[in-house]
Amino acid sequence: MSNRKYQEKAIESLLYLSGVTAVVILFLICIFLFKDGLALFQNYSLSDFLLGTKWYPTSQPSQFGLLPLLIGSMVVTFGAIIFSVPLGIAVAIYISELAGEKEADLLKPLVEILAGIPSVVYGFFGLVVLVPLLQDLLDLPTGQNALAGSIMLGIMALPTIISMSEDAISSVPRSIKDGSLALGSTEWQTINKVVLPAALSGISAAVMLGIGRAIGETMTVMMVTGNTAIIPGFPEGFFEPVRTMTATIALEMGEVPQGSEHFYALFAIGSVLFITTFITNIVAEYIKRKYKFNLGAGQ
Structure with a gap:
């Protein structure tokens, strides 16, 4: 019995040490990033x-x-959200609620395979297939634009949205669905009014x-968006070349002298990206807790 206690204590200490190590590493990354960014x-x-409209580092x-x-x-990112969110949730609903068992067993691995494809492969596909297609279909001067980047990022975000949404929908207790159907609701009414609200978190x-x-992706957008540092309009900006923050860092970091003003500017962009991602995670956690609380109160 004492040996078992020692083993449990050792496992708890190891898990605690792992958590502390992760926090320390994150803290050190923050120091490294913001130190050079603030310089x-x-x-x-x-x-x-923050408000400048021109990115001319060599002028x-x-x-x-x-x-x-x-x-x-x-x-x-906005274009990727418009493309991927409705499609991803629709596919998750189909796999979880409408597809047959054999069909669902086939679709799930295919979605997971999409998540494992390297971003450079997506970028190459977009450059070779999507860019010429958009240029011909929409009669554009160039197919390397924000729309191409949005579509490719949307495709890359789909596996995450589909997989996690499908897990959330599948975790809704069967008794809730059966109760809705027993009260006379149709299958779609049950999905729309019962299953989706319960899985909303x-x-x-x-x-x-x-x-x-989508925000943090680099290689794909660097290959298909045209990399022109101009302020795009709306909605015509979707059909114009743009440059993202991640692509700018990837394109220019290898060529700048270390310790130069340009070098520090790229670290400042990285700091903005870090803050943006941090805020996104906070918002996600807030939404998750809010819907959990509301559902708990409703029950």
Whole structure:
């Protein structure tokens, strides 16, 4: 009995140490990122960085305006959300509630395979297939634009949204569904009025994680969006080349002198990305807790 207690204590200590290690590593990453990011503002105005409309790092004087990169990221992410969220939830509903057992067993592994495809493969597919297709169908000067980036990011976010939403829908107790059907509801009414509200916490978490995947993606958007640092309009901006924050870091970090103003500007962009992702996770957790509380109160 004492040996078992020692084993349990050792496992608890190991898990505690793992959690502390993860927090320490995250803290060190924050220090490393923000230390170099804040160094930019010793000689460059914070307002010029956040509100500047031009990103010309090699001009004299250099201009590090974040706005075209930030808006470009937002346009591409917004397009990805519009594409992936309705489709992802619809597929999750079909797999969980409507598909037969054999069909569901076939679709689930296919969705998981999509999640394992490297982003550079998605980018290559978009560059070779999607970009020329959009250019021909929409009669555009170039197919490398925000729309191509949105579609590719939406496809990449689909496995996360489908898998997590399907798990949330499947976890709804069967007794709740049977009770709704026994009261005379149709299958669609049961899905719409009973199953989806009960699974809303998990679905919202899936959507937010999908958004986080879209915000942080680099290689795919770098290959298909055209990488032009201009402020896109709306909605015509979807058909224009844009540059995202992640693509800017990937394209320029390997060529800048370490310790230069341009070097610190790229770290400042990374800091903005970190803060954006952090806020997204906080919002996801808030939504998840809110719906859990509301559902608990309703029961």
